Structures are given as C-alpha cells and as structure tokens.
Amino acid sequence: MVCDMANISFIDGGITAPKGFLASGVHCGIKNRKKDIALLGSESECNASALYTTNKVKAAPLIVTQRNLSKGKACGAVINSGLANALTGQKGLKDAEEMADLAGFALNCSPEKIIVSSTGMIGKYLPMDKIRAGIQAARGNLGSSRRNGHDAALAIMTTDTVPKEAAVVTTLEDGTRITIGGMAKGSGMISPELKKWHATALTFISTDAAISTGTLNKLLESSVDLSLNMLNIDGDRSTNDMAVILANGKAGNKEMTKVDANFNAALTAILQSLTQQLARDGEGAKKRIEVKIKGAKNTEQARVAARAVVMSNLVKCAIFGEDPNFGRIVTAIGASGADIDAEKVSLRLLSEYGSVDLMSEGNLLALVDDKTYKHARQLLQSPLVKIEVDMKMGTGMAIAWGCDMTYDYVKINSEYTT
Amino acid sequence: MVCDMANISFIDGGITAPKGFLASGVHCGIKNRKKDIALLGSESECNASALYTTNKVKAAPLIVTQRNLSKGKACGAVINSGLANALTGQKGLKDAEEMADLAGFALNCSPEKIIVSSTGMIGKYLPMDKIRAGIQAARGNLGSSRRNGHDAALAIMTTDTVPKEAAVVTTLEDGTRITIGGMAKGSGMISPELKKWHATALTFISTDAAISTGTLNKLLESSVDLSLNMLNIDGDRSTNDMAVILANGKAGNKEMTKVDANFNAALTAILQSLTQQLARDGEGAKKRIEVKIKGAKNTEQARVAARAVVMSNLVKCAIFGEDPNFGRIVTAIGASGADIDAEKVSLRLLSEYGSVDLMSEGNLLALVDDKTYKHARQLLQSPLVKIEVDMKMGTGMAIAWGCDMTYDYVKINSEYTT
Numbered sequence: 151m152v153c154d155m156a157n158i159s160f161i162d163g164g165i166t167a168p169k170g171f172l173a174s175g176v177h178c179g180i181k182n183r184k185k186d187i188a189l190l191g192s193e194s195e196c197n198a199s200a201l202y203t204t205n206k207v208k209a210a211p212l213i214v215t216q217r218n219l220s221k222g223k224a225c226g227a228v229i230n231s232g233l234a235n236a237l238t239g240q241k242g243l244k245d246a247e248e249m250a251d252l253a254g255f256a257l258n259c260s261p262e263k264i265i266v267s268s269t270g271m272i273g274k275y276l277p278m279d280k281i282r283a284g285i286q287a288a289r290g291n292l293g294s295s296r297r298n299g300h301d302a303a304l305a306i307m308t309t310d311t312v313p314k315e316a317a318v319v320t321t322l323e324d325g326t327r328i329t330i331g332g333m334a335k336g337s338g339m340i341s342p343e344l345k346k347w348h349a350t351a352l353t354f355i356s357t358d359a360a361i362s363t364g365t366l367n368k369l370l371e372s373s374v375d376l377s378l379n380m381l382n383i384d385g386d387r388s389t390n391d392m393a394v395i396l397a398n399g400k401a402g403n404k405e406m407t408k409v410d411a412n413f414n415a416a417l418t419a420i421l422q423s424l425t426q427q428l429a430r431d432g433e434g435a436k437k438r439i440e441v442k443i444k445g446a447k448n449t450e451q452a453r454v455a456a457r458a459v460v461m462s463n464l465v466k467c468a469i470f471g472e473d474p475n476f477g478r479i480v481t482a483i484g485a486s487g488a489d490i491d492a493e494k495v496s497l498r499l500l501s502e503y504g505s506v507d508l509m510s511e512g513n514l515l516a517l518v519d520d521k522t523y524k525h526a527r528q529l530l531q532s533p534l535v536k537i538e539v540d541m542k543m544g545t546g547m548a549i550a551w552g553c554d555m556t557y558d559y560v561k562i563n564s565e566y567t568t
Numbered sequence: 569m570v571c572d573m574a575n576i577s578f579i580d581g582g583i584t585a586p587k588g589f590l591a592s593g594v595h596c597g598i599k600n601r602k603k604d605i606a607l608l609g610s611e612s613e614c615n616a617s618a619l620y621t622t623n624k625v626k627a628a629p630l631i632v633t634q635r636n637l638s639k640g641k642a643c644g645a646v647i648n649s650g651l652a653n654a655l656t657g658q659k660g661l662k663d664a665e666e667m668a669d670l671a672g673f674a675l676n677c678s679p680e681k682i683i684v685s686s687t688g689m690i691g692k693y694l695p696m697d698k699i700r701a702g703i704q705a706a707r708g709n710l711g712s713s714r715r716n717g718h719d720a721a722l723a724i725m726t727t728d729t730v731p732k733e734a735a736v737v738t739t740l741e742d743g744t745r746i747t748i749g750g751m752a753k754g755s756g757m758i759s760p761e762l763k764k765w766h767a768t769a770l771t772f773i774s775t776d777a778a779i780s781t782g783t784l785n786k787l788l789e790s791s792v793d794l795s796l797n798m799l800n801i802d803g804d805r806s807t808n809d810m811a812v813i814l815a816n817g818k819a820g821n822k823e824m825t826k827v828d829a830n831f832n833a834a835l836t837a838i839l840q841s842l843t844q845q846l847a848r849d850g851e852g853a854k855k856r857i858e859v860k861i862k863g864a865k866n867t868e869q870a871r872v873a874a875r876a877v878v879m880s881n882l883v884k885c886a887i888f889g890e891d892p893n894f895g896r897i898v899t900a901i902g903a904s905g906a907d908i909d910a911e912k913v914s915l916r917l918l919s920e921y922g923s924v925d926l927m928s929e930g931n932l933l934a935l936v937d938d939k940t941y942k943h944a945r946q947l948l949q950s951p952l953v954k955i956e957v958d959m960k961m962g963t964g965m966a967i968a969w970g971c972d973m974t975y976d977y978v979k980i981n982s983e984y985t986t
Contacts, residue, residue, distance in 0.1 A: 207902030207910050237895055237910055239930060272895025273932055389899050463881070464981055471982025477655055477690025481807050484625030492625050492655055512657060514691055555982075557975050563882055564889025564973075 157320050158416045160423070164315030165190060166299035167331035168358035169400035173298045174291035175305030178284025180232035180270070180277060185305035187284035189292060190265075190354060191226035191257040196396040198224035199366040200265070201374055203391035209236035210246040211266040212392060218250065218262050222363030224396055227265035227354060228253035228285060229306050231335070235268040235276050236389040245276045252282060256289035269335060269352050269390050270308050303333040306352055309562060310335050314427035320416035326403035328359040330416055334424040336383070336391075351378055351428060353393040355420065359413060360399030361406040368409055369417055370395050377421035380453065380550040382461045383432040429551040434558030437469055439551070440536045443483075446546030451488040453548040458486030459537060460552030469535055470554035474499060474526030476508040479537060494542040501532035511542065575738050576834045578841070582733030583608060584717035585749035586776035587818035591716045592709035593723030596702025598650035598688070598695060603723035605702035607710060608683075608772060609644035609675040614814040616642035617784035618683070619792055621809035627654035628664040629684040630810060636668065636680050640781030642814055645683035645772060646671035646703060647724050649753070653686040653694050654807040663694045670700060674707035687753060687770050687808050688726050721751040724770055727980060728753050732845035738834035744821035746777040748834055752842040754801075754809075769796055769846060771811040773838065777831060778817030779824040786827055787835055788813050795839035798871065798968040800879045801850040847969040852976030855887055857969070858954045861901075864964030869906040871966040876904030877955060878970030887953055888972035892917060892944030894926040897955060912960040919950030929960065 166173050170193040180186040200219050202212050218224070228249050235242045246266045254261030268276070292298070303313035314334040321327055336351035361369070374393055395417075399405065406413065430438045441459045446452035459465055462482040468475040476497050483490050493512035498505055506525045507515050515522050529535075584591050588611040598604040618637050620630050636642070646667050653660045664684045672679035686694070710716065721731035732752040739745055754769035779787070792811055813835075817823065824831065848856045859877045864870035877883055880900035886893040894915050901908050911930035916923055924943045925933050933940050947953075 205899060205902040206905070206908050207898055234895075237898055237927075237932060239911060239932070272893075272899060389902060463977075467978055467981030470978065473982065475690075477652075480625055480655055481623060481690060484623040484807060487624070490624050493657060509655075514655060514657070555978055557978050559881075560885055560888065560973055560975050560978060563885030564891065 157412050158419050159319050161317050161319055163296045163317040163331060164299035164303055165331045165333045165354055165356050166294050166296065167317035168329040168356050170194060170358060170398045171331065171356045172292045172294050173302035174288045174293065175301030175303070176284055176287045176291055178287065179280040180230060185301065186230055186232045187281065187288050188229040188302040188305035189226065189253060189256060189285065189288040190302060191292060192396060192398040194398050194400070195263065196224050196398045197222055197361055197363045197366055198394065198396050199363060199370045200392055200394045201370060203388055205389050207236065207389045209234050209268060209390040210238055210242035211235055211268045212390065213243060214246040214250055214266045215392065218264060223263055224265055225259035225263045226253060226257040227267060227394065229267040229352070230276070230281060231306050231308050232270040233268060233274050233276055234270050234272045234390050237273040238275055241275060245278055248278060249281060249285070252285040256285055265394055267352060267392060269306065272389060299331065299333065306333065306335040308335060309433055310431050312431055314424050314431070316420045316423040318416045318420050320412050322359065322403055322410050322412055324403055326401050328357060328401040328403065328413065330355060330357040330420050332356070332420050332424050334428055336428050351381070351391050351393070353378060353424060355395040355417070357395070357397045358400040359397055359406060360401065360403050361397040365406050365408060366395055366397055369414055373414065373418040373421045376418050377425040380457060380548065381425045381428055382457060382550065382552045425551055429553050432553035433562045434556040435553035436533070436556050437554040438534045439469055439553060440534065441550045442536065442538045443541065444547045445541040445543055447489045447544040448546040449548060450546070452546035454486050455483045455488035456548045456550035458482045460550045463555055466552065466555035469530065470556050472527055472530035474508060474523060474530060479539070483539065489543060490541060491543065496540040496542070498538045499526055499529055500536040500538060501529045501534060503529045503532055575830050576837050577737050579735050579737055581714045581735040581749060582717035582721055583749045583751045583772055583774050584712050584714060585735035586747040586774050588612060588776060588816045589749065589774045590710045590712050591720035592706045592711065593719030593721070594702055594705045594709055596705065597698040598648060603719065604648055604650045605699065605706050606647040606720040606723035607644065607671060607674060607703065607706040608720060609710060610814060610816040612816050612818070613641055613643050613681065614816045615640055615779055615781045615784055616812065616814050617781060617788045618810055618812045619788060621806055623807050625654065625807045627652055627686060627808040628656055628660035629653055629667070629686045630808065631661060632664040632668055632684045633810065636682060641681055642683055643677035643681045644671060644675040645685060645812065647685040647770070648694070648699060649724050649726050650688040651686060651692050651694055652688050652690045652808050655691040656693055659693060663696055666696060667699060667703070670703040674703055683812055685770060685810060687724065690807060717749065717751065724751065724753040726753065727851055728849055730849055732842050732849070734838045734841040736834045736838045738830050740777065740821055740824070740828050740830055742821055744819050746775060746819040746821065746831065748773060748775040748838050750774070750838050750842050752846055754846050769799070769809055769811070771796060771842060773813040773835070775813070775815045776818040777815055777824060778819065778821050779815040783824050783826060784813055784815055787832055791832065791836040791839045794836050795843040798875065798966065799843045799846055800875060800968065800970045843969055847971050850971035851980045852974040853971030854951070854974050855972040856952045857887055857971060858952065859968045860954065860956045861959065862965045863959040863961055865907045865962040866964040867966060868964070870964035872904045873901045873906035874966045874968035876900045878968045881973055884970065884973035887948065888974050890945055890948035892926060892941060892948060897957070901957065907961060908959060909961065914958040914960070916956045917944055917947055918954040918956060919947045919952060921947045921950055
C-alpha cells in the first residue's frame with residue numbers, strides 16, 4: 151500500500167516522459183474550440199494491458215479495443231472527447247473501427263494494434279468527417295516533447311477543468327533506470343467497481359520498461375485496485391471507462407516476467423497521483439476527501455467501508471458545508487455491509503489545519519465538547535479533508551478518494567447534456 | 569403488483585382512521601417550536617409486525633423495539649423527532665428503555681409492548697427531561713379523531729415539509745369491512761435495501777382487522793417490497809428506519825391466518841401512497857420520478873434496474889434540468905448489474921403533458937429527430953415524470969420511486985446538521 155518513496159521520483163511531464171513515446175492533441179470540431187482528438191504512439195510495438203468498465207452497456211470503442219488487445223500488443227491509441235460513441239449501435243462500431251484504421255495509418259502500424267477510446271455525451275453519432283481531418287492533423291503534430299504529452303492530456307478532457315498528468319522515474323531491481331508517464335481524464339460519472347480486471351475513468355500509462363504482457367496485466371490490476379478503483383465522484387459508472395498501460399521496452403532492461411517490486415510501487419504511485427488529481431477536479435468539487443479505514447475485519451471490508459464514505463451524498467454535502475457531521479460517516483460505514491461495532495470505533499478528521507478526534511473507541515468526543523466541534527469546523531475549511539476511521543476489529547486497511555458535493559455539481563449536470 | 573382498486577377506497581385520514589386507535593402529537597422542545605413527540609395507542613392489544621433498517625449501526629430505539637416485538641404483540645408506540653438516539657451507546661439504550669416505560673404508563677400497558685422510534689440528528693443524547701414532559705403532555709392529548717392522527721404525523725417529521733398520511737377501506741374475502749391507516753416520515757438518508765425482513769423510513773400502519781402475527785409478517789414484507797423498498801431519495805441508508813403494522817381486531821372479522829387478497833391489495837395501495845408522498849417530499853425535490861421497468865429477465869433484475877435509475881445522481885440532475893438525457897438512464901441500468909442488450913431496449917418518457925419515445929428497440933429516436941428532443945423537454949416540465957423502459961428480455965416488472973436532485977438538496981444537507 152505505502153510506496154517506498156526513496157526509490158521513486160516524480161518528475162515533470164506526462165505520457166511522453168518515457169523514451170520512445172509520441173503524442174499530440176488537436177481541435178477537430180467535436181467540441182467548441184477546445185482540443186478534442188489525441189493520438190498516442192510508440193516508436194516500437196508495445197506490450198499492452200487494459201481494464202474496462204463493468205457497465206453492461208459498453209461503448210463501441212471499448213468493444214474494438216478489447217478485440218484489438220486480445221493478443222496483448224499495441225502500437226498506439228486514438229482518443230476523442232466530446233462524444234462517447236456509446237448507445238450508437240452498429241454505426242458506432244463501424245465508426246470506432248474506422249478510427250482504428252485512420253490511427254493505424256497515422257502511426258504506421260496495423261489497425262489491429264490500435265486502442266480506440268471516446269469520452270463525452272452518450273447517444274450521439276460521431277461526426278466522422280471531423281474525426282478524419284482531426285486524426286490527420288494530430289498525425290502532423292506528433293512529437294515526444296512534454297508539450298506534446300500535455301496537448302494529448304488536454305484533448306481527452308470533458309467536464310474536467312484541468313488536465314491530469316504525472317511521471318515518475320525509478321530503478322528496477324536489476325538496476326535499470328526506467329520512466330513511467332501517465333494522463334487521465336474524468337470528473338463525473340465516476341464510480342469504479344471492485345471486480346478484478348475492470349477499472350474506470352480514462353487513464354493511459356506509458357513506460358519504457360520491457361515487461362511481458364502477463365506481468366503487465368498483474369501490475370495494472372493490483373495498482374488500479376489501490377488507486378482508480380478507490381475513487382468515487384458521483385456513484386454513476388460510465389460506459390466508456392478504461393485504463394491502459396503500454397510498455398515499449400526502450401529502457402533496455404531484460405523483459406520483466408515477474409512483478410518487480412520497485413516498478414510496482416512506482417506504478418501505484420503514479421496511478422494514485424492521477425487518482426488524486428481526478429478527485430480534486432470532480433464535477434463541481436471544492437474539496438478533496440481522503441478516507442482511510444484501518445482496523446477493519448479484513449482488506450475487502452476496509453475497501454467497502456472506505457468507498458461507502460466517499461460515495462455518501464450526505465457525507466459529501468456535510469464536507470461541502472464544513473459541518474463535522476460524524477454521524478453520517480459512521481452511518482455510511484454501517485450501511486456498506488462492512489462489520490462495525492459502534493462501541494469500538496475511533497474517528498479522526500485531519501487537514502492542513504490540524505487534527506481532531508470526534509470519536510474515540512465509541513466515545514462521542516464531539517458530543518460532549520463544544521470546543522471539539524468548533525475545532526473540527528475550522529479544520530474542514532481546508533481544500534483537502536482527511537477522515538481516518540479505526541474499526542478496532544482486525545488488520546484490514548484501505549484508502550479511498552472522492553470530493554464534496556456542491557451546488558456546482560447539480561448545475562453542471564442539470565444544465566449541460568454530458 | 570397492480571391493485572384491484574375496485575375494492576379499495578382511499579378515505580380522508582391517517583393513523584387513527586381504523587377503529588380503536590388513539591394518537592397525539594405535541595411539542596416538547598427537542599425541535600424549535602415544532603411538534604416533536606408522537607404517541608400512538610390502541611384500545612386493545614394488537615398483533616404487530618415490523619421491519620428494520622439493514623444498516624449495521626442500529627439506533628437504540630430499534631434495539632429496544634426489536635426486543636419488545638419479539639412476541640408479536642404491541643399496544644402502542646412512542647416516537648420523537650429531532651434527534652435519532654443513534655450512536656449514543658449505553659446511555660442511548662437506557663433512554664430508549666425509559667421512553668418505553670413512560671409510554672407504557674401513558675397508554676396503560678406493559679412497557680414491553682411499546683414500540684420506540686426516534687428520528688433526527690445522529691450522535692446526540694436525548695434531552696430526557698423534555699421527553700418525560702412531552703410524553704406526559706402527549707398522553708393528555710390522546711384521541712381518535714382525524715386531527716389527532718394528523719398531529720402525530722406532524723410530530724414525526726424531520727426535514728419533511730409536509731406530513732404523510734393515508735387511509736383506505738376495503739372488504740375482506742369474508743365480507744368484513746375493514747380500515748387501514750398510515751403515517752410516514754422521511755425525506756433524506758433514504759435508500760432501502762432489498763433484503764427480506766428489512767425496510768426503511770419511519771412508517772406506521774394501523775388496522776382494525778384481526779390478523780395473526782405470522783400473517784401480518786408476510787403481508788408487511790410483501791407490501792413493503794412493492795413500495796418502501798422501491799423508494800430512493802439519496803442512496804444513504806439510515807440507522808433508524810422501521811416500518812410497523814398494528815392490527816387490533818376491532819373490525820370483528822375472524823382472525824386472518826392466511827393472506828387475504830383484498831387486504832393485501834389494500835395494504836400495498838396504502839404503502840405505495842405513502843411511498844409516493846415520501847418521494848414527492850424528498851429533500852429539495854422539485855419533481856417526483858417514477859421508473860417502470862418491464863421485459864426484464866426476471867422480477868429481481870427489474871427491481872435492481874428500476875432502483876438504479878432512481879438512485880443515479882446524474883439521472884436525478886438531468887430530470888431537475890428538464891434534460892431528456894436518456895443515455896444516463898440506460899447507463900444507470902447497465903451499471904446496476906441487470907442484464908441489458910442496448911440493441912433491444914425501448915425507452916419512453918411520460919408526464920401530464922404527453923409521452924414520447926426516446927428509444928425503440930435499440931433505435932435512438934432522440935438522436936435523429938430534433939422534434940422528439942424538444943417534445944421531451946416540454947414533457948419534463950411536469951412535477952411528475954414517468955420513465956418506462958422495456959428491456960425485451962423476459963417478463964420481469966418493477967416500479968421504483970424517487971425524486972430529482974436540486975440545489976436545495978445540497979443546501980439542506982450542507983447548511984444543516986441533520
């Protein structure tokens with residue numbers, strides 16, 4: 151869970167930080183004036199792994215991508231924002247296939263090695279004339295600079311207000327210095343499911359490490375479980391979510407065929423960074439919430455409880471209102487199905503302004519002490535609020551991320567067809 | 569599912585409509601100036617059945633009530649609003665027991681036959697001096713008039729803006745004319761779970777029919793499954809929810825020992841009426857939403873899908889914004905786990921302003937026709953919006969109720985410690 155940060159350095163940059171990755175982002179006219187097409191390529195073929203939404207309604211690009219990645223090989227990705235190409239039937243599938251064709255041509259590789267991804271409004275056909283011109287323009291802008299990666303991160307945004315990027319370097323157990331880069335988008339309709347092999351939000355990870363597809367699968371699954379799968383913005387689960395990792399081997403290490411602890415820690419760190427960036431930019435969010443459950447009966451129960459707290463509309467509203475309503479937190483855990491004994495629970499709030507215990511082994515400190523309540527209110531003025539709950543039932547531990555619920559969340563989702 | 573309304577008449581009144589029930593509601597000072605203590609009594613001992621929240625954190629009054637109802641007998645109930653007596657440990661239990669003692673004295677029956685119920689803010693001790701005086705005052709005001717029932721319905725409100733009451737008369741299969749009365753409260757923290765023998769919101773049903781406890785249990789369970797258990801306001805599940813039915817036998821029928829179809833239909837009708845009243849008064853709600861799923865693989869999948877739609881924050885925001893965003897509806901069903909084939913689904917919106925098909929067997933009518941979209945927007949201006957989805961996979965059918973998500977929902981839950 152905790153990364154050995156001694157061996158991991160975050161560096162400036164994003165998806166183009168590792169050797170041999172090219173990217174671009176352009177405006178083709180799906181969205182109004184903003185970038186809406188991203189291309190991502192690698193100088194050499196990559197081993198690839200991906201996780202997909204558990205929503206039973208899957209968008210066309212996911213169906214094409216799942217088929218294309220069935221052999222674990224990819225050379226690049228094409229992503230459009232503005233429209234999701236979901237609920238678009240046979241025409242949607244044909245459009246997603248054409249995007250793969252066009253991107254394959256642009257990246258000089260087989261269309262069957264292209265990842266296709268779309269995000270935006272559900273239930274409208276893609277304007278393929280614009281997409282065709284857009285992919286051609288994106289091809290002309292491909293490059294490996296930090297700026298190129300940034301353009302791609304901008305082009306995949308929907309209601310996001312800022313792009314999400316991160317890059318880390320680490321040293322493998324065999325001594326090779328490698329780099330991992332990443333970009334992500336998503337600010338609404340975000341509620342990953344815990345099932346294995348499924349993930350959420352649009353997240354792309356590149357690395358110059360050489361890693362077998364089987365090991366990539368394992369690494370992605372376990373890291374996503376500790377990051378994206380513990381993120382919740384609004385309880386709604388998208389038809390289009392995917393998380394992808396591409397490994398092109400340019401770092402020159404001997405191909406990794408079992409999990410390298412350092413790489414694993416670095417991958418988890420970059421995914422947690424992107425997850426926190428997504429939480430901070432949740433639709434309408436004013437505050438980021440981090441919930442740590444410890445002392446749960448087991449890890450699964452800790453995960454369920456942590457997710458229940460960040461998912462509770464009432465907790466989210468209370469945090470927005472800077473109201474230390476600890477009853478809602480304990481109630482959310484109780485409703486989650488995780489075992490809880492209210493007589494044992496300890497609950498602490500933390501922020502940059504200090505920390506305050508609201509419950510201590512079942513004692514309702516906040517009940518008896520008005521000073522505690524006032525201190526808690528003060529603490530909640532921070533843009534990052536941490537909630538720590540000790541269930542005192544076992545050793546299960548988990549962290550989940552989310553954001554508060556604000557007037558702007560309602561505004562964004564009632565005034566704008568997304 | 570559908571009641572044979574021919575044999576059921578809704579009449580004015582509430583919990584005191586059936587013969588032999590007394591009620592009162594008074595202000596004792598837990599809430600600011602509003603009524604906050606209700607007493608409910610029966611002239612003779614009742615057979616009783618109750619369902620409780622599935623939240624693993626259960627409020628003190630639920631623990632006392634479960635114990636008191638273990639023999640299926642009750643003579644009355646005491647309910648306070650303003651404070652939930654939840655997360656209040658041993659002191660809370662003692663307070664709930666004292667409430668039973670005081671109500672037993674007031675109703676002239678054993679404290680072990682008293683239902684105790686509390687609703688309001690979690691995590692504060694009850695002001696027992698006020699409660700003692702309140703129960704005494706409530707005793708002085710007991711009566712069987714419609715006004716007395718109305719006072720009780722007012723006294724159990726929290727963030728509710730209007731009391732919820734209903735009464736029906738029907739004729740049993742043996743020809744006896746009987747009456748059922750009811751009152752309910754709840755406008756936030758409402759998300760019942762489907763498990764058997766558990767229910768949600770505070771709901772009290774009285775009837776003068778004679779019914780064995782075993783049959784009462786069956787009747788309550790099946791009717792709650794078609795009403796309260798299909799209600800969702802905000803996805804949060806309370807620590808204090810209960811649904812109670814009391815049958816005092818004053819109608820003079822031979823004790824019902826198996827389910828009487830007419831009684832069952834009448835009970836379902838009154839519970840559905842209360843459920844719809846709760847949905848209409850959901851925290852901040854401007855519009856009520858009714859979702860009917862048909863053609864699901866089976867009933868359970870229909871229930872899961874219907875509940876997923878009324879639970880989706882994004883659907884709720886779209887309805888508030890009068891935006892016919894059908895993609896969010898289909899996405900919510902897809903995420904629910906119910907089987908769905910997007911190529912088969914039909915989706916229709918209905919309101920007092922007419923009806924409009926947005927999807928027809930997978931064809932996206934709303935996509936191709938701007939007139940359809942405009943008509944849908946117009947239709948959504950109604951305070952009651954119905955969504956009908958035909959999954960075309962089987963014969964499963966279910967209806968769920970909820971409300972839109974508005975700025976006021978955020979306001980109520982961020983500005984006010986509830």
